[in-house]
Amino acid sequence: MRKYKNIQGVPEFAAKEFEKKIAEYVVLIPIINEGDRIIEELRRAKKHKISKFADIVLCDGGSVDGCTDESRLKDLGVNTLLIKEGPGKQGAQLRMGIWWAFNRGYKGIITIDGNNKDSIEDVPDFICKLKEGYDFVQGSRFLKGGRAIRTPLFRLIAVRFLHAPIISLTAHRHFTDTTNAYRAYSTRYLQHPKVKPLRNCFMTYELLAYLSVRASQIGLKTCEIPVKRIYPRKGKFPTKISFFKGNMELLKILLLNALGKYNPTEDKR
Template identity: 65%
Template structure:
């Protein structure tokens, strides 16, 4: 039995607007991102990202009308997957990874759908996949990266807690480990020792786990520079609550370090 045959994924519906056109896809998990995802997709179209890779929206159940068919097609989306089950980001990513791997993509790039990240940098991730890297982490904190209007609390949490913990667990230095702007090879995601298709990955566990498992297993990994821009005079776009959400992230880090997510 293969990983995909044994995969545990949430129930979801498929809205396919075009055939597979590329060897790579860009997965964007969203829920009620409104104008933010539409602006992000406009930026992608202006940079011809939709011609370089297939854009797959993984919707957690939006109710803001941003994902209606006409809007998706006009913004260059290849396929919209809509989760009809429990779970948050981890469940959305499992849904997207499963569908993409079944479709035969060689590699998957992921990015948040809240228009904070430099989606125009997607070609750099695909280049690294072509060079044989299996896990590529985008970072605003390395040379060439840009961290703009980063809230102080976020900066301290990433630089002083999250990144050091992930680096210690992976036994390799990473600098921007909460960043979902990253890429994975097909071989990495299909490794039986990795197996991302499990119900333990419901929220942010999968991001932490996949950040460290590649180096633990000897896969080729790297960081590349990206930009992350927080709005200057607006509420920070995030799905993580200040107290409960951050406590859960810390708990996930310790579970990850203890190997509790290993297959």
């Protein structure tokens, strides 16, 4: 295990590298205490041979539930486990992963939640779009060919009538499933001088909102592709966003993003 610290815009973290870089693309999966959900997701990835298309890297926020057992992750085809030790939540986990991807020289990054709601078998479709020259590829359960199964009514209304319209207005193009973290980015996009994702202002959900809009704002190619998102039949549905406080914070992020508050400083002048 190797420790990394004092990297500008990146939280302190440790890396357990089970394999060297194998593929040209990487799947980053932010997790924290996902239990059997991430294990089942990785089993599905192994069944569909996703590691033949992209290296799988877990971006752990400090799980203590045993879901990051090293021997099991190796058996399930995980390439690397990154363990965040510095401050921050999802945004910090993704910055850690993005830096790792830059450092290894991947051509593009696919991100997906680790709660087994998304169709990880569709990873090759994202890679195809990156190879076609797209810089931001958003997965959407609402496109023809996609599936939204057992989506909670409140979440459905919030996505379709609040989140997606605000993101679309900010991006200057229409998106349909903007809360969906299942998306792909070209390295060209993430390393563009007008993007700069490795900044400490991205601590929670700011980075997802920002990267949803920035590509089209600076004239890069964007698209959506159909994916599936399936919520469990029973029990508490998996999410890290609390009903009131979390959604209010998310709305605040959307409005700040619309005002350009997350744009690089030199681009605000």
